[in-house]
Amino acid sequence: MTRVSEQPSVAPRSFLKDVVSVLQTKVAVLCLGFVSSILLARYLGAEGRGLLAALLVVPTVVMTLCELGIRQSAAFHIGQDRAQLDRIAGTLVGLGLFTALLALGLSIAYFRLTWLSSYSWSLIALTLMLIPAKIVQSYASGLFLGTQRIADFNKVSWLPALVRAGCILALVAGLQVGLWGALWAEVLAAVAMTTYALWLAASFVHVRLGFDAALAKKLVRLGFVYAASLFAITLLYKINILLLQRLSTLEELGLYTVGANLAEYIWQLPAVMGAIIFSRSANAKNRPDFSQKIFVLLRLTLVLATLGALAVASVVPVFVPLVFGPAFSGSVPVIHALLPGIVGFVVVKILNMDLAGQGKPWVTLSVVVPAVALNLALAFWLIPQFGAIGAAGAISITYLLAALLYVFVYAQATGSAIRDIALYRRSDFDLLQAKARGMLVWKARAS
Numbered sequence: 001m002t003r004v005s006e007q008p009s010v011a012p013r014s015f016l017k018d019v020v021s022v023l024q025t026k027v028a029v030l031c032l033g034f035v036s037s038i039l040l041a042r043y044l045g046a047e048g049r050g051l052l053a054a055l056l057v058v059p060t061v062v063m064t065l066c067e068l069g070i071r072q073s074a075a076f077h078i079g080q081d082r083a084q085l086d087r088i089a090g091t092l093v094g095l096g097l098f099t100a101l102l103a104l105g106l107s108i109a110y111f112r113l114t115w116l117s118s119y120s121w122s123l124i125a126l127t128l129m130l131i132p133a134k135i136v137q138s139y140a141s142g143l144f145l146g147t148q149r150i151a152d153f154n155k156v157s158w159l160p161a162l163v164r165a166g167c168i169l170a171l172v173a174g175l176q177v178g179l180w181g182a183l184w185a186e187v188l189a190a191v192a193m194t195t196y197a198l199w200l201a202a203s204f205v206h207v208r209l210g211f212d213a214a215l216a217k218k219l220v221r222l223g224f225v226y227a228a229s230l231f232a233i234t235l236l237y238k239i240n241i242l243l244l245q246r247l248s249t250l251e252e253l254g255l256y257t258v259g260a261n262l263a264e265y266i267w268q269l270p271a272v273m274g275a276i277i278f279s280r281s282a283n284a285k286n287r288p289d290f291s292q293k294i295f296v297l298l299r300l301t302l303v304l305a306t307l308g309a310l311a312v313a314s315v316v317p318v319f320v321p322l323v324f325g326p327a328f329s330g331s332v333p334v335i336h337a338l339l340p341g342i343v344g345f346v347v348v349k350i351l352n353m354d355l356a357g358q359g360k361p362w363v364t365l366s367v368v369v370p371a372v373a374l375n376l377a378l379a380f381w382l383i384p385q386f387g388a389i390g391a392a393g394a395i396s397i398t399y400l401l402a403a404l405l406y407v408f409v410y411a412q413a414t415g416s417a418i419r420d421i422a423l424y425r426r427s428d429f430d431l432l433q434a435k436a437r438g439m440l441v442w443k444a445r446a447s
Contacts, residue, residue: 069226259334342397
């Protein structure tokens with residue numbers, strides 16, 4: 001394969017500077033999301049919050065599979081200089097039309113076959129409008145990551161969060177139109193995100209309808225494995241929401257959703273680094289050296305996640321009833337049950353992004369598929385007896401076991417030693433202190 005040099009160049013930045021840049025946006029997005037979560041809980045109640053989660057989970061899970069993993073596949077091919085950027089962009093437009101229609105068809109079929117069809121099809125239609133918008137954003141993100149445009153990837157996050165929070169404040173809290181307002185907020189945020197992503201992408205690539213059959217075949221071949229991996233991970237995250245609909249009540253689902261949303265804030269730190277790890281891994285030339293940096297990053301992130309989990313566990317007994325209302329007091333034990341697994345799964349979230357950047361998404365399937373099966377077995381046993389707490393316990397146990405297995409599988413797939421991955425060193429913390437001092441100097445100069 002002839003390598004090409006037409007990719008737009010971007011001045012490289014340090015990993016830590018990229019992390020700080022993304023972290024700043026993440027903090028703003030988290031604050032907006034937190035305000036939105038409080039408003040939804042207050043004005044929809046536990047049952048209404050549960051129904052909103054039930055509606056939104058379907059397109060999320062279906063779209064993860066139907067988008068065919070093209071975002072990751074495109075980023076990998078761009079990072080490895082496998083094809084011209086304009087050819088990839090044009091092919092993505094054609095693939096996007098196909099995947100949007102496929103995801104819409106499967107989602108409609110699910111809604112027709114489940115109890116949700118007894119609700120207004122107007123509500124379901126609003127939910128389905130999210131699919132094409134999110135697919136456009138996903139494919140545009142592949143262009144950003146492949147060209148290491150972390151700043152552009154970062155920018156796509158804050159605008160939809162702002163629009164969503166503003167719409168929830170106006171429609172749900174102000175006009176008090178309930179579930180309708182919540183869904184319209186999601187749709188308008190998705191439209192804003194799509195428009196902004198396309199505008200950013202147009203600044204460095206010609207976005208036009210096109211289809212290169214040979215290139216599409218290559219993208220889909222690798223992308224399908226990415227899609228299967230992402231689908232399995234998303235199913236692991238969301239399957240207890242689907243099971244609570246069947247095995248418990250909407251009120252229990254609402255308690256679980258609020259609890260999971262709060263506990264999963266711990267994942268924001270690896271989420272900040274995930275896109276950067278993937279982008280740099282896809283472009284890495286010295287693989288062993290890059291892997292050692294990932295191991296240090298993993299160990300330090302686990303320390304920070306553990307400290308964050310302890311802080312969350314100590315404040316939620318007072319915080320949740322005070323902020324979300326006494327009706328959500330039942331979310332507190334849900335959070336406590338989730339936190340150990342949430343911390344453990346940080347291992348999977350970081351190492352998985354490195355393997356994805358190496359073009360090895362199938363490795364994750366070997367861990368996540370058994371994890372989904374284990375969670376199903378535990379959930380069918382625990383949810384009928386304990387409701388939301390049972391669902392939290394099932395997934396937390398699953399997360400911990402999946403994290404342990406993933407270390408062994410990752411070591412085998414990359415030829416790394418487990419001790420190099422897991423054992424802490426004094427140099428880990430020395431490096432953190434040095435980087436922190438360097439960043440303070442950089443920030444001082446920048447200001």
